[in-house]
Amino acid sequence: MSQHPETKAIRLQTEQTDQKEHATPLFLTSSFTYDSAEEMGAAFADDTLDINIYSRFSNPTVDEFINKVAALEGAEDGVATGTGMAAIFSTFMTFLNQGDHIISASAVFGSTHTILTKYLPKWGISYSYFDMNKPESIEKLIKPNTKLLYVETPSNPGLDIIDIESVASLCKKHNILFVVDNCFATPAVQQPLQYGADLVLHSATKFIDGQGRVLGGIVVGKKELIKQLYLFIRNTGPSMSPFNAWVLSKSLETLFIRMEKHAANALYLAKTLQEHKKLSWVKYPFLPDHPQFEIAKKQMTNGGGILTFEIKGGVEGGRNFLNALKMLSMTNNLGDSRSIASHPASTTHSKLTEEERAAVGITPGLIRISVGLEHPEDILNDILQALEKS
Numbered sequence: 011m012s013q014h015p016e017t018k019a020i021r022l023q024t025e026q027t028d029q030k031e032h033a034t035p036l037f038l039t040s041s042f043t044y045d046s047a048e049e050m051g052a053a054f055a056d057d058t059l060d061i062n063i064y065s066r067f068s069n070p071t072v073d074e075f076i077n078k079v080a081a082l083e084g085a086e087d088g089v090a091t092g093t094g095m096a097a098i099f100s101t102f103m104t105f106l107n108q109g110d111h112i113i114s115a116s117a118v119f120g121s122t123h124t125i126l127t128k129y130l131p132k133w134g135i136s137y138s139y140f141d142m143n144k145p146e147s148i149e150k151l152i153k154p155n156t157k158l159l160y161v162e163t164p165s166n167p168g169l170d171i172i173d174i175e176s177v178a179s180l181c182k183k184h185n186i187l188f189v190v191d192n193c194f195a196t197p198a199v200q201q202p203l204q205y206g207a208d209l210v211l212h213s214a215t216k217f218i219d220g221q222g223r224v225l226g227g228i229v230v231g232k233k234e235l236i237k238q239l240y241l242f243i244r245n246t247g248p249s250m251s252p253f254n255a256w257v258l259s260k261s262l263e264t265l266f267i268r269m270e271k272h273a274a275n276a277l278y279l280a281k282t283l284q285e286h287k288k289l290s291w292v293k294y295p296f297l298p299d300h301p302q303f304e305i306a307k308k309q310m311t312n313g314g315g316i317l318t319f320e321i322k323g324g325v326e327g328g329r330n331f332l333n334a335l336k337m338l339s340m341t342n343n344l345g346d347s348r349s350i351a352s353h354p355a356s357t358t359h360s361k362l363t364e365e366e367r368a369a370v371g372i373t374p375g376l377i378r379i380s381v382g383l384e385h386p387e388d389i390l391n392d393i394l395q396a397l398e399k400s
């Protein structure tokens with residue numbers, strides 16, 4: 011009997027042990043044992059065997075987390091990593107060779123930008139950036155050695171959105187691997203594989219955890235691609251800890267209901283703040299004046315839990331806003347049940363020049379709100395009183 015994704019997120023679970031536990035068990039073990047020397051020999055002779063050897067390679071609790079995310083994303087298989095960055099870096103290292111070229115949206119998470127611009131060139135891998143608001147510019151960037159195209163949609167922190175289906179068909183035409191970071195939407199809101207992406211990855215640290223406790227990453231897609239990634243991860247070691255997998259797998263049970271509430275709260279705030287006199291604009295994927303509203307409606311079931319706005323007072327105004335907050339947390343994480351405010355220009359991105367910030371969509375007074383699960387009026391009231399002081 012086929013089940014809805016909401017049910018799979020709750021019911022897909024490691025087979026019950028003899029202890030008859032109800033909640034999923036945690037296999038907090040580094041290695042696994044064998045019944046004979048022959049069995050152990052066979053396990054090492056063939057690295058495609060479906061057998062647990064060592065938790066850097068595989069672990070039942072980690073497998074449960076992978077199976078759930080793969081089911082929600084509509085993927086054949088997946089592989090989990092210790093962090094989102096490990097998922098991104100492992101993907102690049104597995105599928106790119108010396109002399110290859112990668113095309114990426116310029117609006118990507120800061121550490122992804124660092125990998126693309128600082129580390130990949132060290133190994134002879136070049137990159138080209140395109141503007142998420144000008145997808146028509148992508149085709150001109152394609153070279154004979156272009157192997158991979160990378161986007162975040164919605165992007166962090168600019169909330170730019172790209173038509174996954176149209177980028178996927180361009181990638182198919184040119185035989186390019188299309189990788190989507192689906193961290194902001196989560197599989198509860200958007201499934202990029204359905205629209206033709208080859209691989210989907212996540213920082214599970216964000217909405218998948220949902221309570222700011224553990225770090226994690228995951229990549230899902232076709233079996234043949236995941237097998238290559240798995241071998242890279244198994245041998246180089248950025249594997250997910252079983253404990254983190256247990257936390258994340260339990261979190262998936264509430265992912266759909268949380269994302270609905272994050273999005274409802276975010277839409278309420280976005281609509282209410284839209285006309286505020288201290289703001290030059292408010293951006294949220296499901297606001298009709300979002301530049302890619304129609305695309306967002308097509309590929310996302312709701313607008314997600316992140317909104318941004320621009321304080322008219324610039325960098326100083328943004329700093330004053332953060333300092334005036336009474337309830338919202340001042341931290342760089344996102345995707346938590348607790349609402350979080352960040353001001354990239356005076357904090358995470360303060361080392362960049364204004365031009366460099368502008369190139370990745372960070373304007374001087376940009377505030378990113380990761381909208382939590384508190385009562386929306388309480389979140390709004392804190393933002394309103396802080397805006398008065400900004």
Ligand SMILES: Cc1ncc(COP(=O)(O)O)c(C=O)c1O
Nearest residue numbers: 093094095119166193213215226
């Ligand atoms: C869109 C996106 N991708 C990747 C990452 C990196 O994830 P992690 O911090 O789990 O390594 C982040 C972290 O903020 C992110 O926002």
